[in-house]
Amino acid sequence: MNPSHLNPSSSLKSRFTPRFLRALTKINAQKPISPSSPREIFQRYRRIKVAADKSMAYSVRSRRIWSRAMLWKLRSRSCRQLTSSRRRRSVKTSTITSRKATMKKTSHEKENKATTGEDHQVGFVGQADELREIVPGGEAMDLCNLLDETTHYIMCLTTQVQVMRKIVDFYSL
Amino acid sequence: MQPCSREMQAMNSLLNQTQQIPLQDLQSNGHQQIQNPQFEPTSSHDDFLEQMLSTLPSCSWSDLKSPWDPPKSDETGPSNPDNNVGFHYDEILASKLRQHQINGGGGSSPATAAMKMIMQQQMMLAGRTAAGGGGGLTMPLSLGSGAAGSHHNDIIDGSSFKSPNHQGGDGSVQALYNGFGAESLHGTSQPSNQPQHFHHPQGGTTQAQNFGATAGTVMNQSQAGGSTTGGTPTQPKQRVRARRGQATDPHSIAERLRRERIAERMKALQELVPNGNKTDKASMLDEIIDYVKFLQLQVKVLSMSRLGGAPLVADMPSEGGGDCIQTSGKGGSVPRNSNGNQTSSTNDSLTVTEHQVAKLMEQDMGSAMQYLQGKGLCLMPISLATAISTATCHSRNPMINPNNSSSNHPLLQASGEGPSSPSISVLTVQSTTMGNGCVDGSVKDAASVSKP
Numbered sequence: 001m002n003p004s005h006l007n008p009s010s011s012l013k014s015r016f017t018p019r020f021l022r023a024l025t026k027i028n029a030q031k032p033i034s035p036s037s038p039r040e041i042f043q044r045y046r047r048i049k050v051a052a053d054k055s056m057a058y059s060v061r062s063r064r065i066w067s068r069a070m071l072w073k074l075r076s077r078s079c080r081q082l083t084s085s086r087r088r089r090s091v092k093t094s095t096i097t098s099r100k101a102t103m104k105k106t107s108h109e110k111e112n113k114a115t116t117g118e119d120h121q122v123g124f125v126g127q128a129d130e131l132r133e134i135v136p137g138g139e140a141m142d143l144c145n146l147l148d149e150t151t152h153y154i155m156c157l158t159t160q161v162q163v164m165r166k167i168v169d170f171y172s173l
Numbered sequence: 174m175q176p177c178s179r180e181m182q183a184m185n186s187l188l189n190q191t192q193q194i195p196l197q198d199l200q201s202n203g204h205q206q207i208q209n210p211q212f213e214p215t216s217s218h219d220d221f222l223e224q225m226l227s228t229l230p231s232c233s234w235s236d237l238k239s240p241w242d243p244p245k246s247d248e249t250g251p252s253n254p255d256n257n258v259g260f261h262y263d264e265i266l267a268s269k270l271r272q273h274q275i276n277g278g279g280g281s282s283p284a285t286a287a288m289k290m291i292m293q294q295q296m297m298l299a300g301r302t303a304a305g306g307g308g309g310l311t312m313p314l315s316l317g318s319g320a321a322g323s324h325h326n327d328i329i330d331g332s333s334f335k336s337p338n339h340q341g342g343d344g345s346v347q348a349l350y351n352g353f354g355a356e357s358l359h360g361t362s363q364p365s366n367q368p369q370h371f372h373h374p375q376g377g378t379t380q381a382q383n384f385g386a387t388a389g390t391v392m393n394q395s396q397a398g399g400s401t402t403g404g405t406p407t408q409p410k411q412r413v414r415a416r417r418g419q420a421t422d423p424h425s426i427a428e429r430l431r432r433e434r435i436a437e438r439m440k441a442l443q444e445l446v447p448n449g450n451k452t453d454k455a456s457m458l459d460e461i462i463d464y465v466k467f468l469q470l471q472v473k474v475l476s477m478s479r480l481g482g483a484p485l486v487a488d489m490p491s492e493g494g495g496d497c498i499q500t501s502g503k504g505g506s507v508p509r510n511s512n513g514n515q516t517s518s519t520n521d522s523l524t525v526t527e528h529q530v531a532k533l534m535e536q537d538m539g540s541a542m543q544y545l546q547g548k549g550l551c552l553m554p555i556s557l558a559t560a561i562s563t564a565t566c567h568s569r570n571p572m573i574n575p576n577n578s579s580s581n582h583p584l585l586q587a588s589g590e591g592p593s594s595p596s597i598s599v600l601t602v603q604s605t606t607m608g609n610g611c612v613d614g615s616v617k618d619a620a621s622v623s624k625p
Contacts, residue, residue: 048476127458134465144431147438150461154445157468164475 013159015059020163023051050074056160066149067156069137 027047054074060067131146132138135153138146439457443450446464451457 045473045477049473052472052476127455127462130462131458131465134462134469144434144438147435147442150465151438151442151445154442154461154465154468157465157472158445161468161471161475164472168475168478 012059012156013163016056016156016159017163019055019058020052021167023055024048024167027051052160052164056156060152060156064149064152065141065145066136066138066153073136 027044053070057067057070057074062068062071128143128146131150132141135146135150138149141149439454442461443457446457446460448460451460
């Protein structure tokens with residue numbers, strides 16, 4: 001119905017790339033170059049991955065359900081990380097986040113129950129649920145929107161992978 | 174006249190709202206069947222006739238006739254009120270008739286045939302209101318033809334006219350139109366017959382209405398049981414005209430819309446996802462799921478590659494969904510990748526790796542393999558390594574799989590060490606490898622090329 005979402009827009013790429021590069025440089029500026037311990041490596045990998053996802057989500061803004069869900073997740077995670085360091089507020093924010101999580105979960109469950117019936121009608125038995133787990137924010141979507149979001153999400157993932165590959169290639173030369 | 178007209182108005186309005194005429198279909202079918210239904214209305218709808226008759230109680234026919242008998246006497250009066258009443262049915266049609274100056278042509282059959290052709294076209298234009306009256310006005314055609322049995326046919330025609338979903342109804346609809354044309358002719362040109370005609374059309378309309386109700390309900394796949402209320406299809410709201418062979422129930426319409434939207438989206442997804450040539454929806458969705466997982470894994474792998482391979486061995490196989498991906502063998506060049514700093518050269522880092530692996534191997538082979546895997550490397554017999562290197566060293570981008578594009582760097586850097594072959598055939602099921610670095614037998618002679 002919406003033809004614009006079918007095109008992997010170059011604008012998406014142009015929005016994602018500088019953000020990601022900036023994030024990467026920031027990360028590299030922080031840590032030493034060749035960390036020895038696996039734990040540090042893991043942390044660094046994690047940071048890069050989060051940066052990639054974050055920059056992608058920010059490039060899409062809030063136009064898509066999955067980007068909103070991803071941003072929410074990232075923010076809540078960073079919130080939790082902050083509060084873990086500051087013990088005073090940990091209780092408050094953790095309760096807030098947990099409450100939000102439970103609310104979201106219950107709403108998702110409700111909607112999930114509502115939508116699985118329709119999924120069965122259309123002919124997708126358990127796959128729609130699996131898709132919902134994979135696509136961020138997919139729990140709250142009916143099948144129609146879910147497919148739409150999946151399409152856009154796949155496009156964004158492909159651009160992300162392309163950009164990352166190009167960066168890697170560029171630096172490997 | 175007044176009660177008669179009131180009731181007729183009511184019925185007319187009801188009938189108007191229940192019209193579902195696929196005019197296009199009628200028009201397409203019209204010209205062929207123009208002649209036939211006129212003379213042989215029984216030909217194409219015997220089965221429908223039996224269906225209708227079986228569902229309807231036969232008593233309803235006579236019951237419906239009775240209410241109209243008293244007002245019949247009123248109709249014997251001046252012809253003007255009859256004309257006015259008749260005008261309700263075919264006001265549009267009659268006006269068109271008069272436009273074409275049809276006078277007294279009802280008697281001669283060739284004239285009526287020609288009339289009917291013209292009337293049909295006009296009927297297309299006239300639309301539902303005219304056709305509403307036509308449901309009842311087919312009676313006179315049968316009266317005119319003098320066949321008592323054809324009464325039922327025309328009623329059936331009216332009912333099938335109201336339920337165009339019925340496939341065999343087209344011929345009957347033509348009969349309807351023809352009858353309508355004849356009736357209008359009769360009505361305008363033969364005032365003497367009008368009382369009779371009005372009696373029957375009124376009875377016919379109610380009958381047709383009931384038939385329509387039953388037909389509608391039958392079409393909507395509910396047992397009508399000869400309902401005489403006729404309220405089911407005659408809801409005073411705008412009904413969506415259904416396409417042929419499809420129900421008009423709002424729920425089914427919504428369902429159909431939903432399914433169409435889903436099908437659209439699946440098609441769009443099909444273009445995006447490789448191997449999207451599956452016709453089955455379920456398998457297509459499986460492909461989609463796998464592809465999304467694969468892309469997410471690629472992102473993880475790429476982000477890891479910038480670090481030079483993280484020993485996330487435990488996570489890797491579980492993430493991969495079964496297919497293990499060898500991360501890019503950029504062990505040596507990673508420092509260069511991520512920040513452009515010229516650190517220890519490739520050889521140094523690889524040597525370090527080798528030492529590490531050697532150490533690990535002394536302790537435990539498993540951990541050594543895991544370490545290698547984390548680095549994105551694998552062990553390979555020398556012979557195989559050299560074979561692969563000779564095979565792939567020529568092209569800069571050995572793309573066995575078109576999805577891969579970045580196997581340059583391992584080639585360039587690992588000229589001495591070992592080939593970096595995409596070796597997709599060797600290592601991966603899905604095409605995620607950025608290129609595989611292989612530690613060849615300088616470290617050890619063995620053995621296992623890790624992974625499927």
